[in-house]
Amino acid sequence: xxxxxxxxxxxxxxxxxxxxxxxxxxxxxxxxxxxxxxxxxxxxxxxxxxxxxxxxxxxxxxxxxxxxxxxxxxxxxxxxxxxxxxxxxxxxxxxxxxxxxxxxxxxxxxxxx
Amino acid sequence: xxxxxxxxxxxxxxxxxxxxxxxxxxxxxxxxxxxxxxxxxxxxxxxxxxxxxxxxxxxxxxxxxxxxxxxxxxxxxxxxxxxxxxxxxxxxxxxxxxxxxxxxxxxxxxxxx
Numbered sequence: 001x002x003x004x005x006x007x008x009x010x011x012x013x014x015x016x017x018x019x020x021x022x023x024x025x026x027x028x029x030x031x032x033x034x035x036x037x038x039x040x041x042x043x044x045x046x047x048x049x050x051x052x053x054x055x056x057x058x059x060x061x062x063x064x065x066x067x068x069x070x071x072x073x074x075x076x077x078x079x080x081x082x083x084x085x086x087x088x089x090x091x092x093x094x095x096x097x098x099x100x101x102x103x104x105x106x107x108x109x110x111x112x113x
Numbered sequence: 114x115x116x117x118x119x120x121x122x123x124x125x126x127x128x129x130x131x132x133x134x135x136x137x138x139x140x141x142x143x144x145x146x147x148x149x150x151x152x153x154x155x156x157x158x159x160x161x162x163x164x165x166x167x168x169x170x171x172x173x174x175x176x177x178x179x180x181x182x183x184x185x186x187x188x189x190x191x192x193x194x195x196x197x198x199x200x201x202x203x204x205x206x207x208x209x210x211x212x213x214x215x216x217x218x219x220x221x222x223x224x225x226x
Contacts, residue, residue: 042204100145100147
């Protein structure tokens, strides 16, 4: 089973709203990732959690706040977003240090009005 | 700077023909390469990967070739089917580093009936 699930599938929010994206995997993976993908572009890395600790933050604006409550869950808290933040947000996971393959979820399509 | 690029942004092939999608990389330290397929509205789906100690790897209807001399990666799809229509991304990483992926720009494969 190589399934990563994400909720919600679609999200529309205003610039003053607070919302959260959720990601879950039950593969025993110890590394989890958030990516942002604009139309017709490759995914851009935002954050990496390794063993539930934030190991990479790709200079993402503070209006995006990641959280890893446990090894199976990854959240992305959104606050005061801008219209240009509208994109597909992808979660991925990988086994960790000894395994490189990242498995992606279906994504959350976010529209900021 | 370091980059992974593709020669053709769109590739059209007749159903039943073989497809070849190319990718160039520039980081000589990269030792892990992976191909993803992304259908419209979905997350990237793992297809096949290859490590730098190999030059060829085969899967079901797919073959990845790695030419380290010219820093070139290709994905071959045999007997292309309508369901193969998607955007294909290559990615590279260095397993001695942070496991960050560098994605190529993507190639759209269109299968003609």
